[in-house]
Amino acid sequence: MFNLFKKKKEEVKKGAFLPLKVREVVRETPDTVSIYFEQPEPIMDYKPGQFLTLVMDFDGKEERRSYSLCTSPYVDPFPGISIKRVTGGLFSNFLNEKIFPGKTINVLPPMGNFTIDFHSKNQRHYIMVAGGSGITPIMGLLKSVLVNEPNSIVTLIYCSRSEDQIIFKNQLDMLEKANPDRFKVKHNLSQPSESWTGFKGRLNKDSFHSLVSMAEYEKRYEEIYFLCGPDGIMNTAKEVLNELGVDEKRVYEESFYSAAAEQAKAEAKAGATKGLLTRDVKITLEGEEHMVSVSPDKTILEAGLEQGLNMPYSCQSGLCTACRGKLTQGQVKMDEDAGLSKNEIEEGYILCCSSRAASDDIQINIE
Ligand code: FES
Incomplete structure (x- = not known):
């Protein structure tokens, strides 16, 4: 692991950009696209849950942004990332509007520790908690579990704003159908339509507690948690897991957006x-x-x-x-x-x- 990190850091230092050609652009929701790339030669080596850093020029200035891979190297022939548009976001607006198949984007080697090693003998219950675009790395991870660990099960607790904001809805439905005994999705919507019959409201400690307890536990499974989303969801999840006495070594977390870090940045700029x-x-x-x-x-x-x-x-x-x-x-x-x-x-x-x-x-x- 250390050598791999060192090698990738060397590549980053040398500015070894990897040019990836866009193969397909899929609109997932009104404000989210997935961009799939042709496999380069040699094929890009990555782990599910990792991210790519895109390097682009805007007005003559090099800018970089990192986006999680939504694909699994064990399942998907082409690597892909998903990008949710943010207000005023330089990259996210450009990628949502102006990217099309055939275009080439320079990226840095895949990086990130929001990942795990899989083994066919594992008998785990992966409880994955995603909020909004936090589903992106979770998607690659859950597909990898389902294909690599026949004795493991996955429960996904996925928080979105409304029905039309559920990213990968069709893929998740299909995976649930294909793995009825091993994969369950519990959607929670903060602003659902009147016809929504599932879980609703802002996720708080009580609702998260009941969602986690509803995940069908069996003691033969080793529980592993993956959390990815905005601060509110991450903090709620971590507090509840802490109260439940879950060992933090079994909790993996990632968030590209931290309200505390953004506030520190804003204060420093001001x-x-x-x-x-x-x-x-x-x-x-x-x-x-x-x-x-x-x-x-x-x-x-x-x-x-x-x-x-x-x-x-x-x-x-x-x-x-x-x-x-x-x-x-x-x-x-x-x-x-x-x-x-x-x-x-x-x-x-x-x-x-x-x-x-x-x-x-x-x-x-x-x-
Ligand atoms: S550039 Fe990634 S941690 Fe600083």
Whole structure:
């Protein structure tokens, strides 16, 4: 795993973009599309639940955004991502409106730890909780379980706003029909139509508790949880699982959007973060030292890139760790550290894409 990560980080550093040709664009809901790519040569190696980082030029400026793969390498011949439009979103609006088959998009190698190894002997109950476009990586994962682990079962708790916002509705219906004893979907809609007879209302601790308890437990199954969605759903799910005494090692989570991180970013941009001043940061990049001036409204990665440093990065969301460095002196403030393990944080590792300079004499080593 470590070697694979190291190899991918090397590729990211070298700027080794993989050009993927769009094969098909599928409209999933009024504001979500899936984009499927032709397999490159050699075929793209990825794990279900991972993401691709798209690299595109907008007005002469290179921008990157990460999108989860909705496909399974064990089931789907062509890799695909799904993109939900967000208001004002540069990539999401472009991809929802202006992408068509035949176009080529540069991507970075698939990355991400929201995945698991499968084995035909496993006898697990995967309880997957998705909110909105959080279904995307879950889709690849659940298809992989169903095909690789004949003795495992899957319950999906999927929260959407309304009937027309349910992404992959047909695929989920078909998978449920094809696997009646092994796969159950429990849709929960926050604003359903009057004819909706399923679960409804905002997911809260009580409703999540009853949804989880309704999942048909049998003690012969080892329970594994995958959570992906907005903060509200993730926090509710984690609180309930905590109350139920579920070991956190059995809970996998991912969210590209963290309200706390967004607020920290907005405060930094507005100059409202106390204690942050413009500081000089010494960055050692592959053995070479550079002094970078980092203002409070910039992350260390943004400042380094602006000063022409070839710093590695991918998701810019604090998840992939491609931008990881070791803080050898001084202090930084991280908006998001979800990609780092507790051990890494204790050892002084930081994510440059979400770190802001918080003291004098900061030194960071990026290998
Ligand atoms: S670029 Fe992905 S964690 Fe920083």
